Amino acid sequence: MTETSLSQPPDRGETRRGLHYPLGRWHPEPGDLHEVASGVFWLRMPMPFSLDHINLWILDGGDHWTLVDTAIPASSCKDVWRGVLAKLLAEKPVGRLISTHYHPDHLGLAGWLCRKTGAEFVMTRTEYLTARMLLGDRREEPPEAAMRFSEKAGYSRAQLDKMREDGWGRFASAISPLPDEYTRIADGDVLTIGARRWRVVVGSGHTPEHACLVDDAGTLMIAGDQVLPRITSNVSVHQTEPMANPLGDWLDSIERLRALPNDLLVLPAHGFPFHGLHERLSQLDADHRHKLDMLRRYLADRPRTAMQTFEILFGRQIDDREMGMAVGEAMAHLRWLEDAGLASRTVKRGAADLWQA
Secondary structure (H helix, E strand, O other): OOOOOOOOOOOOOEEEOOEEEOOOOOOOOOOOOEEEEOOEEEEEEEOOOOOOEEEEEEEEOOOOEEEEOOOOOOHHHHHHHHHHHHHHHOOOOEEEEEOOOOOHHHHOOHHHHHHHHOOEEEEEHHHHHHHHHHHOOOEOOOOHHHHHHHHHHOOOHHHHHHHHHHOEOHHHHOOOOOOOOOEEEOOOOEEEEOOEEEEEEEEOOOOOOEEEEEEOOOOEEEEEOOOOOOOOOOOOOOOOOOOOOHHHHHHHHHHHHOOOOOOOEEEEOOOOOEEOHHHHHHHHHHHHHHHHHHHHHHHHHOOEOOHHHHHHHOOOOOOHHHHHHHHHHHHHHHHHHHHOOOOEEEOOOOOOOEEEO
């Protein structure tokens, strides 16, 4: 495919924290497509959040295009996609759309894009069914399980009242109606797309069955949110499964991903393409283990609620917009310590749980 309206990337990459960024800080402008490797195009989609973009990938399948991830169903994102689709469809059809996982920035426009293009929708089963479950869960008030989960984490009475006022089911407003059918992919599957063979490598912790795509021969990895170069993916316990240990799943996934070659060019969902997979995995592992060690020592001083651990885990004030993610992440670290026998909790009806080393 001919690139259009592209500024030129720098001649040399840059290295930071043991990682090498072949393109440095350069990225394509919205709506432009940059060929990072033969038949693999980078679309950087702006989003109206503090995390202000998502990287989407377009793969040349020879007689069709394959899209990887979608962005959210905002009018600005649809406008960018309309321009991109006009370029793509002028050459050949879009035959397939793959979502790496169920979060709205990766899935939000899947239904809209599939309806516009007739593309086959592809996803892992757990991610698809999780999205279906959340789409069907819209209520005027949060379920009692959610209220109880927040109360046990340390929410104040005012915060609980605000939860009730806000209603339940915001996920549905962040997703266009999903396709009614999908094609399942699973760990170890191989997708032949044009001249490349992409192996499905599943990670867990951020979401239950996150699909990465690895082209071993071409030394490429479409990593989604499973490996990001500059920020750490949120790992949370949710009210639907309060006794889960997602941080254990995340750390186990890091160990499995170490089996991949270190010379892969990693194409992440946020940030910049980079080399140095093993270095980044080690950084992610060390960051969480450092937090676990600090948290264990913090809980040795006196019992704390989950929300009282924010100062040690995050080192700053958490605002209302971040509260749900912060509670989920704090609970993930506490549950890991509990499962490891390094922390226990005292449960009292109608009050927050107290955790201690």
